[in-house]
Amino acid sequence: MSSILIDDSFQVTVSHICKHWREVALGTPTLWSEIDLETGRRAVQSHRRASAYLIRSKGYRLSVCIDVNECDLDDTSFYSGRSDYQSPDTNVQLQEAVDLLLLHIGQGRKFKLVAEDYLYFHTVLSRLSTAPPAPLLEYLKLHHIDEDLELNYLMFPDDHTPKLQYVSLYQRRWYVLIFVIELTC
DSSP, X not given: OOOSOOOOSHHHHHHTTOXXXXXXXXXXXXXXXXXXXXXXXXXXXXXXXXXXXXXXXXXXXXXEEEEOOGGGSOOOOTTTTSTTOOOHXXXXXXXXXXXXXXXXXXXXXXXXXXXXXXXXXXXXXXHHTTXXXXXXXXXXXEEEESSOOOGGGGOOOTTTOXXXXXXXXXXXXXXXXXXXXXXXX
């Protein structure tokens, strides 16, 4: 795998035009506040990009999306494909992504998790349960595809998320939308 970080996003493209534009781009934290983390083949590149963006965001409020992509791995074990199976590679990548974000949890304004298996939600929520409060969190989106999502794990103490205004819970099974719950607090 290449060690070169390939990123064709607007902010990176602008920062490569000339020295002046680079200084302006690197000095503008809002350009780096959208953090997308993936698992699968692009996990390493995604983690590097997120690390760079987190540094460049300089404490600005963050919008974070974690996309768990199991079908992008070369896991051919006997158990893969079972609803109660959690890929070890994906789980490690997911834990690393959450650990990176925990260092900046106080900056979080939006958080979105997209996954196919409840076990990945459990991994993320278990890790987040040990995090310090997220006082700036306003939007929480959990998008689940293909398996039951138990809502009792989604409760947060009021003092941990005092600005939470919007919660979106989305479940799809076999390409049919089962439910969407959107709450404005």
